[in-house]
Amino acid sequence: MVARTIPVDAFDLVIFGGTGDLARRKILPSLFRRMRAGQMPATARVIACARGKMTRKAFQQMIREALLEFIPRPEDRPDDLLAQFLEVLDFVALDATGEAGWAELGEKLRPDTVRAFYLSVGPALFGPIAHRLHETGLATADSRIVVEKPLGHDLPSARELNRQLSESFSEHQIYRIDHYLGKETVQNLMALRFANALFEPLWNAQHIDHVQITVSEKIGVEGRGGYYDKSGAMRDMVQNHIMQLLCLTAMEPPARFEPDAVRDEKLKVIRALDPVPIGDTVRGQYRANGTTGSYLDHVENPDSRTESYVALKVQISNWRWAGTPFYLRTGKKLRARLSEIAVMFKEVPHSIFPEVSQRRGNALIIRLQPDEGITLRMTIKDPGPGGMRLREVPLDMTFADALGDMAEEVPDAYERLVMDVIRGNQTLFMRGDEVEAAWAWTDAIIASWEDDRARPEPYDTGGSGPEEALALMHRDGRRWREIEG
């Protein structure tokens, strides 16, 4: 990847839970890549905290192994750079809820240096750590605190978390990560909409028949059954990631590309979402087939009714979108890993080619992963002298092809997000009121299921989800796009 990045000044990044999975798999490899891109200075310091006692050297060795595992190609991690990166790492044995380690951490932090505290620990520790950072004076007025999902389990718990954080930090210091906002193509959605004059005049209910947002996963819940069974697809994916995709697709153009301008517009979308009637929701749970186990094999409760798939028909009550439904779906153990936003345009108002009965309108497909790119489905004349026959063709642009060398490696979402924390740019982070509004809408849907006590519909692993989800579209005379790998 050609580095077109602005280096940041020295900073102290403290990672509470710095020996955990998130830190080893995502945060630290992302920092390494930023150093490789010339963005992270060798004067930066990363201090990991966890209860388990280890020396700085042992921690450096742990992260060395993590980098070898998660950045597998040796050419991507030259030895000299690896050594330089390990030098910025430090470790403090600290108990977030006890006394051990806090004084030592304080001694390691430098005055007049940007401080960021990344809470890569369970959510029960968010409030206590924030309080402690404030009480000990380790958090200065321009320090940042970073938290990540789960940001509550429902509206009351999200409110309580916001209350706890706001006791010790101002909103401008709180960085709530939704890693989907750090994905290149998700940011590209804003570029596509707001840097091209082409789409905006058509981006409304007058021209758009409906929008499909799909986040399909091939993996199941596997080792995460304990967490996932209390969550389900609605809390795990829809309340946060899919909500963000919906907001970026549906929001009004913000006046500026600035944190509150963007977040105000996203919030307006969430507040304009209609409650979803239970008949416009579908829940599914994957079942075993010959070779793979079922959802129930991975969770404790043999009678679990938690959904591993959800599909919704969503209406947005505002001038732009009234009458244009957004169909959302996400699920595990489906045919392929595919995330995309499909904007399906209406057909031409009058066809001068009446012999063609199966014509569909144009479609703009924004592929988020894999093979990031954009496709515009157009109708053209079939080549040759055989008369005026029409066919659909894709105007296809994968970013890898269009950008050549610059797209060699799509940066991981955490690379962008961690650096934005250091830069103090909150545009790609969720504001507290946004999270609460998303929970308020999600809670009502979950409550309607709980009243109904319906079992999720079983679906086959490796397929495209439950039959009922197909029916959700069919009854409106529409159909889902194929989930293709």
Ligand SMILES: NC(=O)C1=CN([C@@H]2O[C@H](COP(=O)(O)OP(=O)(O)OC[C@H]3O[C@@H](n4cnc5c(N)ncnc54)[C@H](OP(=O)(O)O)[C@@H]3O)[C@@H](O)[C@H]2O)C=CC1
């Ligand atoms: N893993 C992932 O991909 C993702 C994780 N998350 C969230 O990030 C958070 C961390 O997840 P993950 O890394 O997977 O969890 P892990 O269980 O792998 O790691 C937890 C870390 O927290 C430390 N820790 C636990 N209790 C304390 C304490 N009292 N004081 C100081 N350190 C403590 C642990 O070390 P020790 O036991 O030695 O103290 C360990 O370093 C969770 O909230 C999770 O939901 C969010 C998105 C993705």
Ligand SMILES: O=C1O[C@H](COP(=O)(O)O)[C@@H](O)[C@H](O)[C@H]1O
């Ligand atoms: O937050 C989560 O996201 C992942 C999917 O993320 P992606 O970047 O691989 O698309 C999902 O598997 C997980 O259940 C969820 O907690």
